[in-house]
Amino acid sequence: MTGRETVADILLRLAAEGATGALHGPLGVLYLDEGLVAHAESPLAPDAGVVLTAGGRLSADLWNKAVAEAGADRSVGRFLVEYGCVGRGELELCHTAALHDAAYFALFPESLRPEPPLPDRWLPGSPLAGPPLPDAPPPGPPLPDGERPSRPARFLRGARHWLGPVRAVPAAAVCREADRRRALLGRVWPWPAVDVAPVRPNPGADAHSGPGTRPTRRALEVLAAADGARTPCDIARLLGRATFATLYEVRRLAAAGYLDTPDAGGAAPALGAPGTGDGVPDGRPAPPQVTGTAPGRTDTAVGATRTGDAPALRGTRTDDAPAPRAARADGVPPPRRRGNGGAAAAAGAAAQGPGAPDISLLFRIRAALEAHL
């Protein structure tokens, strides 16, 4: 690994100098005010305006008016409080939550995969985006699909956010919190692909749920907003909720089997020898399929997750479910990507057979084991 500084390293260095300005990273911006983090913004995290208006606390008109009148003076927050639109406490709570939510993405290490997808635009023209800063970086040329911008972070000295001072946080605390959140999500369900893929409810969810896995009210709201196309980031914006809170619920729902688990990284399937063309299970334990780098996973292993015909699951279930194994020997088609009705239906039917083990539990065990390889 080269010695290139991460955004977090740069932030800490600038904070130690007591700098003021905007640190632009690939996925977000961190605003420093005399060494403290005063704001953070990311296209992947709804800002305080979205949260306040979506929750019904403020009307969008009122917010836009505040931004229009006080944005140029960089004092929208003070405007809102002085005119009684929000309480000072409310603004601080909302702003601090939004700061950490955006900072999670702004500080996202480039070495982690899959990274959240960079939207085509940073919401220009949206009334909730706030006035464009005169010193905002111009959008770069469009990149080919799948390529991430590799420009290093840039610091625009002296730049200030239009919300104005609310409550600044020490930079080290922001970095620690971002790391802690990443670890927390990994503990819940070590499958980063659910963070960026569209959220697809699993129609067979009730068969998988057991005691203690019934979704909470907030999780049900996320599930209700999942239409198969919206990503967790889209759902967060729709609900006026922090993206991190939505990611957390999505991971919990995936762990409990309420969501279709997407392929890691979304690459085209490259099913290895044990999966392709060999529909006959023989109960042998899964050959090592996973590469050494966590959280990366080969597509063979991932394709296996979906269909349930995986060597790993076969190995696990050999002793438990002789009936499904016999059924498979009758020429069930080889495992395919998620979306193939045949293999998925076969897996689903086998899962609900008499004495079939709890699939969601097996998924969780398997994912936890892979995460430790």
Added chain:
Amino acid sequence: MPGIDECLCEAMAIPGVRGAGLVDWTSGLALGAAGAVAERAGEAAAARTADMARLAFESGPLGEAEPGGDPVEDIIVTARDSYQLLRFLETEFDSSLFLCLWMDRAEANLAVARLRLRELADRLVLA
């Protein structure tokens, strides 16, 4: 009109309080801390408390996760030498926050502390 720091400062003025914090139970983030929890070890304490708060809030008072059921208002944890008092904040925007007091059991009056904490929580979220 208090902000987070003023609210925690007033919480520290309640008799018997050794530490006060404002925590998000989804992430375990301590948005503010005062007294005995206002340092690095306090962040870990906040995160652990957040787990307990989240479980209690999501389970509801009768242990059933009913979507329309009673929301939990506060939690009291009694230990031999201390009380821990948690009060959930009700905001008109989406949030998952609670105020937390750590108190010395000999010095604190639990009923008084609970009422004061409720007042502080209400003032923090009102305009």
